[in-house]
Amino acid sequence: MTADTLPTDAAKPEDFSHVRDWIFDLDNTLYPRHTDLFSQIDQRMTTFVADLLSLPRDEARLVQKDLYRRHGTTLKGLMEERDIDPDAFLNFVHDIDYSWLEPNPDLGLAIKALPGRKFIFTNGDRGHAERAARQMGLSDHFEDIFDIVASDLVPKPAAATYDKFVGLHGIDPTKAVMFEDLSKNLTVPKALGMKTVLIVPRNFETTFGEYWEHEGRDASHIDYVSDDLTRFLQSIL
Known part of the structure; x- marks a missing residue:
């Protein structure tokens, strides 16, 4: 197509x-x-991974995308592999500017x-x-x-x-x-x-x-x- x-x-x-x-x-x-709104969430997920694992952003992004592809969401990957608090993750990554919409x-x-x-x-x-x-x-x-x-x-x-x-x-x-x-x-x-x-x-x-x-x-x-x-x-x- x-x-x-x-x-x-x-x-x-x-x-x-x-x-x-x-x-x-x-x-x-x-x-x-x-509208590219999701890019804000995507970038904040990278930041969360970088802070959690003490990684540079470029390395954290590779880890984030690997978790996403293998587990369906970055959150599920972090829960299964790092036992993170899901509420902390969701609150952090969704703290974005909705005026883009x-x-x-x-x-x-x-x-x-x-x-x-x-x-x-x-x-x-x-x-x-x-x-x-x-x-x-x-x-x-x-x-x-x-x-x-x-x-x-x-x-x-x-x-x-x-x-x-x-x-x-x-x-x-x-x-x-x-x-x-x-x-x-x-x-x-x-x-x-x-x-x-x-x-x-x-x-x-x-x-x-x-x-x-x-x-x-x-x-x-x-x-x-x-x-x-x-x-x-x-x-x-």
Whole structure:
């Protein structure tokens, strides 16, 4: 799949007429990757690792990324290998400037108009999700936020985390859709029976994030790909 064939508005209303639960990842999904908000969190994770291990930043960053790739999140890696206090980590890395996010009234209207319940499902913590949603003007549109604490600190893409989310909220996966920026985090939702929508950087830019995070766009478990969440939701409506 190339940028020229990116099916940004490929969705048809009838494709989603059965959906009653709309599930959105937060970082680089509800807010677009080009805002680069997550870079603040990323840099603070590097700082946390550097301070914890008394390493120069360049070495700490390599350790951080290795933990992320092997464990799913830097937090899980640090918990398993260094037995850190997760609350201290989450509070530190989410102490960022949310003014980087612009209000998005069009996205808010689209989410509000979707029939059924809407959820935020994030590997971040609730406070981070609440602050980001508030800054974007989306706070009033979600049934709940399922965060890393609610998942017992087991991040996506672990199957147990999706099972807990689905069970907690009584979701019928065959009547649900999940929006994510990481292909690997949509494998389990697809297996459960959900529709899956991968949100990619506009123009397929890979400037932000690790190159391997962008793999899997053409995988069989991806139903739709879009570089504009607002426009995609509007096409459904």
